[in-house]
Amino acid sequence: MQAIRALVLVSSDQESMARGAQQVFEQLQQQIKAFNLQDEVSVTMVGDVGRHDALPLVIVYPEAVIYGPIKPQDVPFLVEEHLLKGRIAAGLQASTRELSGRIAWLSARQGTLPAEQRIVLARAGLIDPEEIEDYIAHDGYEALGKALTGMSPAEVIEEVTKSGLRGRGGAGFPTGVKWRFVAQAKGSPKYVVCNADESEPGTFKDRLVLEGDPHSIIEAMVLAGYAVGANEGYIYVRGEYRLARDRLAHAISQAKQAGFLGKDIFGSGFDFEIHIHEGAGAYICGEETALLESIEGRRGEPRTRPPYPTTHGLWGKPTLINNVETLANVPPIIRNGAAWYRGFGTKNSPGTKVYTILGNVNMTGLIEVPMGITLREVIAIYGKGMRNGAAFKLAQTGGSSGSIIPASLQDTPMDFDSFARAGVSLGSGALLVCDEDTCVVDLAKVLLNFFRRESCGKCVPCRVGTQRAYETLTNITQGIASMENLDELLTLAKGLNEFSNCGLGQTAAVPIRDILRHFRAEVEAHISLRVCPTGVCPMSGQAAMAA
Amino acid sequence: MDNSVGNGKGARFVVKEAVARHGRSPSELIPVLTEVNQELGYLPQEALAEIGRQMHLPMSQVLSVASFYRMLSTKPRGRHVIQFCENAPCHVVNGRKTWQALLDELGLQPGETSADGKWTLLTTSCLGICGVGPVMIIDDDIYGNVDPKQLPDILARYA
Numbered sequence: 285m286q287a288i289r290a291l292v293l294v295s296s297d298q299e300s301m302a303r304g305a306q307q308v309f310e311q312l313q314q315q316i317k318a319f320n321l322q323d324e325v326s327v328t329m330v331g332d333v334g335r336h337d338a339l340p341l342v343i344v345y346p347e348a349v350i351y352g353p354i355k356p357q358d359v360p361f362l363v364e365e366h367l368l369k370g371r372i373a374a375g376l377q378a379s380t381r382e383l384s385g386r387i388a389w390l391s392a393r394q395g396t397l398p399a400e401q402r403i404v405l406a407r408a409g410l411i412d413p414e415e416i417e418d419y420i421a422h423d424g425y426e427a428l429g430k431a432l433t434g435m436s437p438a439e440v441i442e443e444v445t446k447s448g449l450r451g452r453g454g455a456g457f458p459t460g461v462k463w464r465f466v467a468q469a470k471g472s473p474k475y476v477v478c479n480a481d482e483s484e485p486g487t488f489k490d491r492l493v494l495e496g497d498p499h500s501i502i503e504a505m506v507l508a509g510y511a512v513g514a515n516e517g518y519i520y521v522r523g524e525y526r527l528a529r530d531r532l533a534h535a536i537s538q539a540k541q542a543g544f545l546g547k548d549i550f551g552s553g554f555d556f557e558i559h560i561h562e563g564a565g566a567y568i569c570g571e572e573t574a575l576l577e578s579i580e581g582r583r584g585e586p587r588t589r590p591p592y593p594t595t596h597g598l599w600g601k602p603t604l605i606n607n608v609e610t611l612a613n614v615p616p617i618i619r620n621g622a623a624w625y626r627g628f629g630t631k632n633s634p635g636t637k638v639y640t641i642l643g644n645v646n647m648t649g650l651i652e653v654p655m656g657i658t659l660r661e662v663i664a665i666y667g668k669g670m671r672n673g674a675a676f677k678l679a680q681t682g683g684s685s686g687s688i689i690p691a692s693l694q695d696t697p698m699d700f701d702s703f704a705r706a707g708v709s710l711g712s713g714a715l716l717v718c719d720e721d722t723c724v725v726d727l728a729k730v731l732l733n734f735f736r737r738e739s740c741g742k743c744v745p746c747r748v749g750t751q752r753a754y755e756t757l758t759n760i761t762q763g764i765a766s767m768e769n770l771d772e773l774l775t776l777a778k779g780l781n782e783f784s785n786c787g788l789g790q791t792a793a794v795p796i797r798d799i800l801r802h803f804r805a806e807v808e809a810h811i812s813l814r815v816c817p818t819g820v821c822p823m824s825g826q827a828a829m830a831a
Numbered sequence: 832m833d834n835s836v837g838n839g840k841g842a843r844f845v846v847k848e849a850v851a852r853h854g855r856s857p858s859e860l861i862p863v864l865t866e867v868n869q870e871l872g873y874l875p876q877e878a879l880a881e882i883g884r885q886m887h888l889p890m891s892q893v894l895s896v897a898s899f900y901r902m903l904s905t906k907p908r909g910r911h912v913i914q915f916c917e918n919a920p921c922h923v924v925n926g927r928k929t930w931q932a933l934l935d936e937l938g939l940q941p942g943e944t945s946a947d948g949k950w951t952l953l954t955t956s957c958l959g960i961c962g963v964g965p966v967m968i969i970d971d972d973i974y975g976n977v978d979p980k981q982l983p984d985i986l987a988r989y990a
Contacts, residue, residue, distance in 0.1 A: 298960055302960075302972075302973040302975055303975075482959065483956060485919055485920055485956065486918070487957070487959065488962075491959050523900075525959070562861070562865065564865055565900050565956075566899065578861065581856075581858040581860035581896070582892070582896060583896055584900075642964070644923065644924070648962045648963075684918070684919065714920070726927075727922075730922045733917065734917070734918055738956065740899075820927075
């Protein structure tokens with residue numbers, strides 16, 4: 285490797301690209317050439333680096349100066365000042381207050397921001413995701429080497445079990461237990477499937493891992509394959525994630541060349557191959573059995589469970605299915621040990637959680653923090669407070685299938701058990717923060733519209749129930765509903781929850797139940813007073829009725 | 832007649848190429864459909880029939896899969912496809928007003944293609960770019976923080 289004096293990183297996630305990161309990158313290359321610095325300065329596009337308010341970011345190492353948002357016309361000045369003259373380009377620096385993630389850690393040393401704890405996203409934004417050397421230089425494939433050369437499959441499973449890692453796809457099932465089920469299942473071959481069909485509204489954490497650190501998923505899948513006795517893995521990546529797919533494909537070919545995939549990995553006699561399977565646009569394919577149907581080339585309609593995929597999965601064979609974020613936790617656990625991992629988070633929910641913060645807050649974006657932080661802390665510290673100083677009304681967690689958290693629960697620690705006790709769920713990690721101008725009926729209507737469209741139609745309770753619930757909520761927003769409709773909604777919610785075949789229909793009931801539990805007066809005002817207290821709903825049906 | 836759809840290559844030829852690339856295994860049906868859809872712009876009837884023939888699958892199965900996934904279309908689409916995110920994260924940050932403005936601007940309902948064949952308007956599920964909602968995609972161009980006032984300018988960029 286050639287010695288370079290400075291390293292310039294340009295953020296290249298989809299949002300940065302939409303804001304001209306490619307032009308900034310090209311302009312940087314041109315200007316560096318113009319100043320004849322090309323032998324001393326390296327320019328690289330990196331994935332996502334965290335916060336989304338100053339994109340595209342340009343980060344210059346070794347000084348770790350963060351510039352942003354950078355426009356192509358800023359580049360000549362930046363190159364001349366920083367890279368030629370060696371001083372910080374005045375006026376272009378991103379405010380440290382607007383940054384988070386690893387960058388926050390850098391600025392935290394100057395005492396400006398509380399640090400996050402990054403395990404899953406430790407490398408995202410810091411390494412070149414298209415260079416396997418970068419991954420290796422940052423502890424990459426070390427866990428794989430450790431496991432394949434010094435641990436038995438049972439010991440790997442034992443370590444994951446002891447770490448207390450729980451599935452990050454939403455359900456929170458203990459990962460080690462699932463691995464043991466597959467390892468003990470009869471039948472061969474066995475498969476490892478990575479669920480990268482991230483489509484919970486408001487969730488894009490997995491995309492950042494895939495785009496920013498694709499090798500971590502490859503390493504984790506080989507580890508999982510070794511542990512459960514599988515020699516083949518599938519990554520089911522949603523069709524819309526093109527950059528993620530390209531980066532994965534590139535990483536797989538690099539890993540093959542380097543001998544981390546293929547035959548006789550690390551001379552251990554263990555073989556493993558990974559295939560990428562692209563989705564074609566269907567939320568339901570995030571449900572694990574629908575995902576398997578889709579890989580097999582059919583409509584993504586969930587299977588009846590049991591039997592579970594751990595015994596009857598892909599092509600009827602024992603199959604381990606883990607979410608991207610779950611898998612990304614595995615190599616650090618094997619590398620550093622279960623005891624280290626248990627040093628983060630809470631007793632029953634160790635480790636960190638990646639959250640996306642969205643909605644009516646001053647800062648939207650992505651954070652990785654220890655399990656057990658509260659919603660109030662997230663909003664105040666990372667969301668920088670409510671936008672326009674508005675009052676917090678509710679947060680919707682975990683995409684559409686999560687819960688509605690009223691203000692009274694904002695001091696509940698966010699971990700699996702505390703949330704379960706409070707009757708709410710963490711879901712996939714999206715935190716949609718809503719202010720007092722949000723109408724709960726309108727919000728529930730939007731959520732039910734989502735479920736109604738995404739229902740696969742296989743089972744009646746879900747197909748008809750989501751449609752009927754949507755129609756009733758729409759009537760409420762138009763001021764043409766009766767109080768009896770509320771009872772009907774609750775009956776529908778019960779039916780959805782109890783009789784739907786899969787999680788989609790079961791969770792479609794949650795918004796209905798939650799708004800009636802926490803905001804019943806507001807819902808009733810739409811009916812009895814024919815007024816939307818927040819002024820959001822059109823209430824247009826009234827006029828039509830009067831006319 | 833439809834041998835000239837999309838980029839001018841015949842449906843049969845496109846299917847043959849896609850099947851050659853992915854193979855005839857039933858698990859390759861979605862990749863094959865995706866590729867043919869990309870090449871032809873949509874999945875015309877004769878392409879579906881050809882896929883069934885070449886992959887030895889019943890037409891019913893090919894059509895059931897083709898009609899299930901959002902990124903596959905069995906109907907022709909306009910020259911430009913607009914996808915507007917209708918999920919909650921975009922909705923609560925002014926997506927509702929922007930969506931209404933877009934409907935007014937185009938004079939279309941979701942799922943419709945304009946009479947001149949220029950626009951197809953679709954709603955889409957979350958695209959994972961929620962940090963800059965409301966989000967709209969036209970063809971492959973992503974627009975974030977879309978404001979009703981910007982809509983005429985954005986639409987004017989497309990011929």
